[in-house]
Amino acid sequence: MEQHPIPRQITTFEFKLIGFMTLRQFLYLVVFCPLGFIAYKIFPIPIINFLLAIFIALFGVALAFIPINDRPLDVWIKNFIRRLNSPTQYVFHKLNQPISFLQNFIYVSDPHRVLGHIEAREKLSAYLVKTKITMQNNQKRQMIQNLRRQPQQTKANNAQSAVNSQPSAIGNNQLAVGSQQSAVDNDILLAPVNQPVVTNNTGEKAPHIIGVVKNSKQLPLPGILIYIKDTSNNIIRLLKTNPHGVFATFSALAPGDYSFEIKDTNSLYFFDTIKIKVDNTPIKSIEIYSKEMI
Secondary structure (H helix, E strand, O other): OOOOOOOOOOOOOOOOOEOOEOHHHHHHHHHHHHHHHHHHHHOOOHHHHHHHHHHHHHHHHHHHHOEEOOEEHHHHHHHHHHHHHOOOOOOOOOOOOOOHHHOOOOOOOOHHHHHHHHHHHHHHHHHHHHHHHHHHHHHHHHHHHHHHHHHHHHHHHHHHHHHHOOOHHHHHHHHHHHHHHHHHHHHHHHOOOOOOOOEOOOOOEOOOEEEEEEOOOOOEOOOEEEEEEOOOOOEEEEEEOOOOOEEEEOOOOOOEEEEEEEEEOOOOOEOOOEEEEEOOOOOOOEEEEOEOOO
16 A cells, blocks of 8 residues: 655645745745844844844744644744734623613503402402302301291281281371381481591592511511500401512501511511501501611
């Protein structure tokens, strides 16, 4: 089997035009050897000028004849200087514009109101599941009460027939008394009932007490329990913050002094007991901040 030549990189191949040297190697020697001789003549100190001339000449020889990993020394020096001047960290700058149909995007509904509807629906479904058994029991009780009322209704019918057998004068008096009584009943039914209903500008029922629980970094805390107690230390309300840290109660409290005890079920945050006086004036939004250990 005949020997074949080793493949070489022909794009960077250099011909040896001057003896065993290429043109690039010859130019390095021609430039650096005279520079070393010039440094020897110009520098005034005897020993240092000789060492400086030897260093310049050897540097030219290294550039011409000493490769490192098949690469000349000048390539290594050139890449080293380029890397020193090139950046090593890059920062991303977003230049593309947003999509046209995503610009001026407006949310139709308030996310807090949507979450409130979802929580109310979940509570209603849980309440209906619990009350199925109680509704069946109430139907049985209603049947028993109807059976008990039947004898009383028969007695009332007999008494009514006896009254109808009395003289017509008594019947006329009873009709007159009955008409007066119906007129009084109508007056009572038509009388307006002055019951205060708190509503907001949109006509919806506004909460009696509303507040938000946050930590020291102004971040809302979900799942925090709020115990509302009276002066006798009895629990009147038990509230829990939603995912946005908001708690509210729509049922009005009787005027008086109340204390708010806030507890975290995970024992990550601690709160002070807050005392609030409730009267007929509306209560502003309450902001509660946690006490964190340093």
